[in-house]
Amino acid sequence: EGGQRGGRRAEILLAPGDLKTLSLGAQWELFERFSFVQENVEPALLLLDVRARPELQILWTALEARALLVTAALDAAGEDVAQRLRTGGLSPAHFREQWEGLGFTEATGRASTAADDWLEGLLRISRITTGQDRPPFGQVNMASRAQRISDFLSVTSPGQSDTVYDLGCGNGKFAITVAASSAARVKGVEYGQTYVDSARRNGERFALPNLEFIHADVRDVDLSDGTAFYLYFPFWGEVAHAVARTLGDIARARDITVYASGPQLDYGEHFLEQVSQGALRLAPERLAFADVMVLRSAAFA
Template sequence: MTTDRIHDRLDDLACDASLESADRWRWRADVLDWLDSLSPVLAGGVADRAQALRTRLERADAALYGRLRAAIRRGLGPGLFGRWQQQRRDPIEGEGYDALDELLAGVLRLADPGAGSRPLEPEMVFYQPTPARHVLDMLARSRLGPRDVLVDLGSGLGHVPMLASICTGARTVGVEWQPSHVQVARHAARALGLHDVEFRAQDARDADLALGTVFFLYTPFVGSVLRTMLEALREEGRRRPIQVCTFGPCTGVIAGEAWLRTDEPTRADRVAVFQVARPSNH
């Protein structure tokens, strides 16, 4: 983009009062991405104008995050993110992050846990947060509700349990190997008044699965550790109906489990929702 075109766009954006509207958070994210892309080539007065625009947009976002946090603390969370999710036009598929993740980050205000205090054991996978659009997709397709208990096996900083609680009112439990991550998640949940969210610092193989109705795994482990967890989940599925929701490479493994079924084709870059298969009458 030429300098003249950059000036013209900055002029247009400077005059656009709607950029500060609460419902234009996606557009603000796009503009901030554009400003990031320009940073290496901007200098002088143009750089100053770009920084002024950035400050304006970041202040609008901060005000929105504050209003959303207040609404969540008042128990008005259900529907907040779902309403905005319905406005999206982009495909759900894909493992990348988008503006909804920026929004969630601003609302949750998660601290930096550092590198983690416990080294991962073999077959444990390094933590990555589940993209927010996939969490909302999972909540809708699993029909998670206030009578359910969602157990996130490998919950990291707690994005899934907290977002599930905010949007559905369900009780949620995060099981996480790293105590430092659990500490961050607990602090964030308390600050938002999420009393039905619990985080446990433990090996998933030692977790009490008896309370769960829906289990979520974003490929937290592979190999024999994953096999051990699948055997434990199968035992739970023999006692009562459960759902197992997966994301990432573990989906292909879990799709091969004869005791689980799904009504949709599975793929690694979209959440798969499995139910316990009914015994055949033949």
């Protein structure tokens, strides 16, 4: 019965069709499905299955060949966008229009949206990074949703005179997207080496002059040139406390915005402490902060 189900799934993956006519996001969705199959087939068990049912070998060979074609199509579609970014053929405004225009509605049965598929297919990063790509200290990297990135851009409208920090930038979905979608300087801070490497590779691929990654513990970085700070529950406890205090100090000196995504789970309370100490104030458009907390310098109200 399991074999039958597997067979049906394979049929869907092998459905004929010109891969080049698929959008980058749709290619990414297929790519992820092939990766799932390939990562979950145990070679030793496959060998046993093939011995029992030789026709499975043909199916498996076809799947592998198809997976290579999907990868090639995705490479080509991604390279096309990368080249237009590198040469200035795709302006920040058009880049932003491109992914925002795809929409943030979740397809049924999928925890993803067309905008997320497009961005993740371009960057070739899964929304959740675990397994062997995960650094030894064990933190899973969850990339921001496209809708949140879009909300950040409309709340802060970052321009040429802004420096946006992504504190705990992971493999850079947020930082790269914001750098490619605006004229602001963007700095991603991350202490996971694997994540920084992956983020830098993408940054170089697009040759974005306004993007930089800093490999460090956020507590050791001088953040004083920042005008907008983005956090997506990157840390809590002591680290969150130290970062909130640093941002509180900066807020007393300059007009800044702090956009804290997912502030439940203890990390938001360290920012509320800065509110009660008079350094930050909650922005009126986000007084209910179940999902997002937006704070601004209190002194510059």
